[in-house]
Ligand SMILES: Nc1ncnc2c1ncn2[C@@H]1O[C@H](COP(=O)(O)OP(=O)(O)OP(=O)(O)O)[C@@H](O)[C@H]1O
């Protein structure tokens with residue numbers, strides 16, 4: 001951790017130095033001219049010059065990070081920056097020539113940017129080697145906060161202080177001009193960085209990936225980086241997502257000033273929007289991970305991009321400034337979280353030997369996409385006169401800038417969804433339920449992959465509803481139709497389950513389990529049941545018929561015992577690895593009638609002895625579960641006879657089996673039908689056994 005702390009200090013100083021050098025050189029260039037227009041041109045020209053090297057040199061800059069010793073590469077880059085930054089004011093002081101100084105400044109700017117292009121991916125590639133993977137996210141939070149939250153205000157603060165202070169020492173000489181001093185301070189800082197990196201963080205030299213192939217050309221290494229991006233699905237998804245977010249940002253910046261005008265909130269609107277955007281960005285980076293807790297980072301990445309797109313869409317239609325500000329915060333939140341998640345995932349996914357090229361590729365593509373989308377958006381915004389849409393409550397000015405924002409929103413949402421689909425590590429787990437559970441501290445677990453060729457039917461209902469009777473009948477009928485039918489039940493289908501059943505349902509003694517213990521015992525029985533009986537049977541292609549499953553826990557423990565339906569559903573989903581029945585047959589009976597049937601004059605087990613009110617809550621919960629998912633449930637009221645109900649169940653199962661499953665027809669022996677022979681014979685006759 002100590003090397004990382006040093007690297008983090010280096011990173012903080014370097015980003016401070018970068019901001020300072022960018023604005024000090026621009027300010028210095030400006031100070032060389034008296035004419036206002038020339039001043040403006042000098043300032044923006046100096047900044048624009050910085051963008052060109054990305055296009056030419058950017059694509060291969062990352063190769064350096066993978067090719068050479070990273071510590072030496074960083075130290076050399078820092079030394080070069082020291083020399084270049086110090087040379088700019090020195091040339092002016094030594095020659096006093098404005099044309100010469102401007103020419104040298106332009107050359108120096110390009111060279112400085114080249115060193116930044118090499119330094120940045122080198123640093124990004126080095127960080128994962130100094131930390132355990134579980135610390136990457138926090139480290140990225142720290143470095144992003146330093147780069148965008150602490151370094152810029154500090155740099156601007158120093159520049160402002162020097163400008164103000166120069167009034168006191170203005171007559172001392174050229175060397176005491178504020179921007180000259182700023183450039184010398186900046187140069188000194190890069191010298192310090194070079195020394196620190198070279199002598200005090202030797203760990204940066206360490207490598208963890210496969211050794212580099214000696215003799216490979218820069219070009220072939222560059223192409224290898226490209227191939228890696230194209231052929232590695234997750235990395236491709238990450239990069240597309242991040243670049244999509246940058247294109248949205250470019251369109252937002254390019255159309256920002258004109259868009260701000262459509263809000264009718266004065267000239268300051270653009271700057272206020274920018275402030276809110278950055279506030280959202282900071283909040284997303286600082287608080288995002290804590291907010292989403294254990295949510296899958298792969299899912300979080302795609303969701304964050306979609307959130308940023310939603311913010312853009314909101315801005316596109318915002319009729320008032322406050323709505324637009326809300327949109328800006330949402331864009332910032334989404335972009336900040338996507339950026340953090342994206343970088344952290346890339347550090348984990350990409351091997352050390354190629355990491356520099358990948359980060360170099362992202363840095364360059366981001367710049368290019370930002371520039372291209374800004375350049376396209378800027379002239380387009382003024383293309384057509386604005387029209388007005390009167391909504392009654394508000395009038396929206398539909399300008400080209402809003403249309404562009406909407407197009408950007410659509411693009412970003414699409415890329416977010418595509419990235420989500422390509423990278424989802426919890427297929428089958430509902431997205432919103434997973435997000436909601438994660439916000440509450442309990443992400444849903446990914447379903448355990450089951451190669452199910454079979455079909456899974458569960459019978460549910462209150463006491464005495466007729467579940468056991470119907471389960472036996474269905475299993476026997478299926479068997480006679482040639483299916484391998486596995487008849488099973490909860491609790492107590494396995495050896496461990498039988499022991500748990502005794503603990504749960506025995507009425508003797510005063511050792512009844514506490515409600516939470518009871519819930520966990522049912523979950524434990526179910527985990528064993530699924531693992532030992534249900535899942536293997538489904539994988540063989542059998543039809544599994546179970547007498548009770550998850551819904552019983554939700555109804556009895558979640559509702560009857562008031563432990564919370566959501567909590568119990570979550571525990572059960574975890575215990576079963578997310579395995580749900582294909583069909584749940586709910587036999588609905590009035591609790592009084594069912595209990596009467598079940599007890600058959602006896603005392604009944606521990607749960608059957610509960611109050612009527614308990615059983616009424618249980619019944620209602622079963623009905624609610626069925627209502628929420630009508631396609632997966634068949635609800636049969638208690639009225640009809642045993643045979644009539646059996647007929648309805650068979651019809652439903654037959655229809656679904658033919659259409660939806662590959663359940664195999666076999667002539668194997670009856671597997672574990674634990675019922676008496678008379679019942680079996682009756683069913684066999686009914687089923688038309690030859
Ligand atoms: N449709 C029906 N009409 C009348 N009696 C029925 C009907 N279905 C089942 N029974 C009878 O009700 C009693 C309980 O049936 P069964 O054991 O199948 O119910 P269950 O839902 O499995 O009960 P438990 O929840 O106690 O396990 C049995 O005596 C059975 O014969």
Ligand SMILES: Cc1cn([C@H]2C[C@H](O)[C@@H](COP(=O)(O)O)O2)c(=O)[nH]c1=O
Nearest residue numbers: 490491522548549552553556557607608
């Ligand atoms: C699976 C399951 C069951 N129960 C209760 C419901 C019944 O009272 C008994 C099981 O008895 P049965 O005669 O075998 O139906 O256990 C429960 O409370 N929670 C559950 O998850």
